[in-house]
Amino acid sequence: MTLARARPDAHPRLHEDHVLGMAEMGYAGLSEQWLMRRAGDLHWRLIAQAMGQNRAVFTCPQGQPLYAAFCATSLRLTAAPELGDALRLSGRLGQLGHGRLASVQKIEAGGRLIGRMILISAFVGRTDPGSNHGIVRRAPRILALPPPAPRVAQVLAHHAARIARARPMPDGQQTRLLPCPVLEFNAAGLLYFPSYAALAERADCALGGRMDRRILARDVVYLGNVAPGEEVDAILCRQPARTLCRLATPEGRVLALMRSRFRAAEPGLSSNTGDRTA
Secondary structure, three states, X not given: OOOOEOOOOOOOEEEEXXXXXXXXXEOOEEOHHHHHHHHHHHHHHHHHHHHOEOOOOEEOOXXXXXXXXXXXXXXXXXXXXXXXXXXXXXXXXXXXXXXXXXXXXXXXXXXXXXXXXXXXXXXXXEOOOOOOOOEEEOOOOOOOOOOEOOHHHHHHHHHHHHHHXXXXXXXXXXXXXOOOXXXXXXXXXXXXXXXXXXXXXXXXXXXXXXXXEEXXXXXXXXXXXXXXXXXXXXXXXXXXXEEEEEEEOOOOOEEEEEEXXXXXXXXXXXXXXOOOOO
């Protein structure tokens, strides 16, 4: 594979602008799924920029494909943008050591800061080309060496490593879900990282959770993946405004641990459009 080359950037920074329409807004405000997908794409493009590549396509020295898989993500939202607002997502990339890279991304709407995201990734590849169970860390053909990541990203990395070692098991209600390959897997055939939060939301809804809420914060530690056709068990420990969730296979292999915080919001899009039928 021949990759178009650009000049390596020792201080990678990128931003992108959007106008919030129906694709970007959800039932209770800004769509977390849309936001995380955009943030993931920006993260990968930051890595490509740091490596001097025009495309976010990565390989190991032997030419086998690599993926910038997420180890942990953290989302904070302090305000709710409205339909039609201009939103800017801007990020910078830093290194954490042990082959990990972190992007810190600001979320601005209407010219004011409304939140931030931190995404931490490591390069991985498959030991078996046809399996999602043999995912291991591998070094890329070209290694990006941006400046050290900000302290906020270092704190998240330390917290995620501690959780990954301890793997706490919340007690609570449990339900079993089947991820949809068309909607919840990416082009690499892996369960896409925003889909972990989507599965937690599906589980909460199935267990009778409130629908009139919007996300304020979500921290996710990613520990494993599944193949299309494999079921996932979700265990939720719910409080009025907080939820702890553990995703695992029916055999008990832990896939992710997450902590979420919410605020009540009006259902539908009435606060944005005055019309619940769009």
